[in-house]
Amino acid sequence: HALVDVRDPPEAYSAQDFIEDADRAIHIAWERGRVPLLVGGTMMYFNVFKEGLAKLPSADPSIRENIEQRGQQEGWSELHRELVQVDPVAGATIEPGNRQRIQRALEVYQTTGIPISELWRNSNAESASERLNCNLVEFAVTVSREELHPRIESRLDDMLKAGFVEEVEALRERWGIDINAPSMRAVGYRQIGQFLNASETSGGPDDLRHSILVASRRLAKKQSTWLRGWRCLDGRAPLSADLESMLQKLTSLP
Structure with a gap:
């Protein structure tokens, strides 16, 4: 795996940072004779990787x-x-x-x-296919809403049992991360951060679980919106006997 543990929690990580790091990781994979796969993650970041970003001026630390x-x-x-x-x-x-x-x-x-929107309009962004001189094949492994929601709930319970709250507590103690830091916008981390700030919540663990669950389902809905129009594969049993048929679908993609 690449692009795991590449920033400390207080540090920002922009979409442009992701494009540069992803391009570099892809070239490394090719040098090793492998086919790089971009799996999961934030759909907005994948989209800017695919479409590219307008060339914007470098950050000015004093202005920032x-x-x-x-x-x-x-x-x-x-x-x-x-x-x-x-x-x-x-x-x-x-x-x-x-x-x-x-x-x-x-x-x-x-x-x-110059307004940033004007730079957006006059974008000279390079897509992934142009930057990397490759064919980018994108597809979604999907499940129905009725199947997805129980999986989300089960995964959340496993994360809470494994010490999700304690992880956020440790991050706050070590790094002094503010609730509004970019890394704390992630689903679960923000809700736990608010839970740990006694002034922002009067609820208990059940309320915390509910708030994370609601945010997770909302994110899943947003991701589903991003994925509309993509080639879709049936993900109900990706590791079962159906795997062979899924592989056949993949190899038949143009």
Whole structure:
């Protein structure tokens, strides 16, 4: 496996970082005579890997730090309103709670004087096929909603029994991670972080489990939306006798 444990929890990891790291890992796999597989993960990151990103200016640490301080002092909703004024298109696209994208959009504007949405429109992004000179075959292994939800619930229970809450506690103690850090936006981590902040919740473990379950199902629905239109394989029993038929479907893809 590649791209596992490549950042410390307090560090940001942008979509551009992912593209560069993924391209590098793919070349390493080819050098070893292997076929690289991109499996699972965040659909937005896969999409930007596939489509590429507009070439944006490098981050300016001083401007980024200033925006970060303002966000903490004034609130990110206030900075989102500022973004709407200088770049209405980006302001309408970026959610008020997505502080990482708000920060980047304001940073680009303050660095160049050009709205980030204009750079998006004039994108000279290279797709994965262009960057890597390869054919990218994408497909989804899917299950029905009736089968997926019990699996989500069972997986969550296993994670909680294995010490999910204790893991987040240890991360907070070691790194002092703020609840709004990019790494804490992941489903489960955010809910546990809120649970550990006594001022933000009065519920118990059952309420925590429910909140993670709701967020997990919401994420699964969003991922299903991303996957519409993809080639789909039946994933109900991928490791059973049906595996052979699935492999035949794969090898028959153009």
